[in-house]
Amino acid sequence: MPEVFSPIRWKSNQLELIDQRALPDREVWLNVTSVEQTAQAITDMVVRGAPAIGITAAYGVALSCLEISQKKSKEWKHLLSKDLELLAQSRPTAVNLFWALERMQSVLNEAESPSQAFEIALTEAKMIHQEDYQMNLAIGEYGSSLLPDSAVVLTHCNTGALATGGHGTALGVIRSAWQKGNLQHVYANETRPWLQGSRLTIWELLKENIPCTLQADSAAALLMKSKKIDWIIVGADRIAANGDTANKIGTYSLALLAKAHGVKFMVAAPTSTIDMQLESGDLIPIEERSAGELWSSASKTDIPEKLNFHNPVFDVTPAGFIDAIVTEKGIATSNERGLFSQAFSTWFQA
Secondary structure: OOOOOOOEEEEOOEEEEEOOOOOOOOOOEEEEOOHHHHHHHHHOOOOOOHHHHHHHHHHHHHHHHHHHHHHOOOOHHHHHHHHHHHHHOOOOOOHHHHHHHHHHHHHHOOOOOHHHHHHHHHHHHHHHHHHHHHHHHHHHHHHHOOOOOOEEEEEOOOOEHHHOOOOEOHHHHHHHHHHHOOEEEEEEEOOOOOOHHHHHHHHHHHHOOOOEEEEOHHHHHHHHHHOOOOEEEEOOOEEEOOOOEEEEOOHHHHHHHHHHHOOEEEEEOOHHHEEOOOOOHHHOOOOEOOHHHHHOOOOOOOOOOOOOOOOEOEEEEOHHHOOEEEEOOEEEEOOOOOHHHHHHHHHHHO
16 A cells, blocks of 8 residues: 555554544554454444445455454355355445445455465455555546636535545545645535544544634535535445435535535545446435434433434435536536436446
8 A cells, every 4th residue: 555544454464444433532543353343343433434434344355254264164155155244234325335345256256265265355455445545546636627726615524535545535636636736725514413524524634734614514505605615525425327426414405505506516436436226316225323323412311212313324416416426537527418327337338
């Protein structure tokens, strides 16, 4: 890996993950030594962000192969299959998870022994990690080319190095624009209820001295009305074949507000996030997380027994509200009906 910050490290046959639940107060690294711990880390949001989840899962497969090789079982392929299923169940919406697992399964079909499987799996996981970083640089270059000089942008959730193999997707576009000198300011939504914006995005921006302002999610409409915002730039957890995009809850609201205020709306994500098997966003499963996650932001007391909760992690932004989808393969715009799907087809044929 290049000498850049990544939330994921492989050292001495162990996976090391920065615990994003502890940020911004403490920088804590966890040693992950089993596939069960890997799956739990994804579920518990030790690691989050679609690309980072995929990379972590790939390393989790390598850990599985390492564990199985030590057991010396003749049923090693069956054990590996069970571990792959365990990883697949850790987060149901992030398509990068399934993309990474399918890729790992494909290369492991060539393995003739558990030890060989481990060597193949580790090589492939490192390759996925490196490729993600390079893709993020390309996404950053393409996306930043759409921004005007002295651009002022708004972003939601965290899509930076913490969510990827390094550099970032939507925040990577912002990072690249800052490096090129055509970024003036970044507004970051706090991103309730898990506060990825205030805890993680602001942490990354401050570390690189990028001018930024933190705001409550509910301030976005007033911001767009009172300030000149050039682009809203967000990432994606899954993109359907027609361009409908699932992303952190609150993204759809921002897209509606952007349309009302004449602000451009960009989705930045690797092509691995595009699910060509899904015709539209109506088919994207929306994960619901625990009531405790929502209630803990209001109170430290026990959850009231009679109180109902609605805590979806994602929403889906229809393609018609998106001005540009930027990947490592280029820029797709919504100038014409169906152009997103046309661009996707071209990218996947290349």
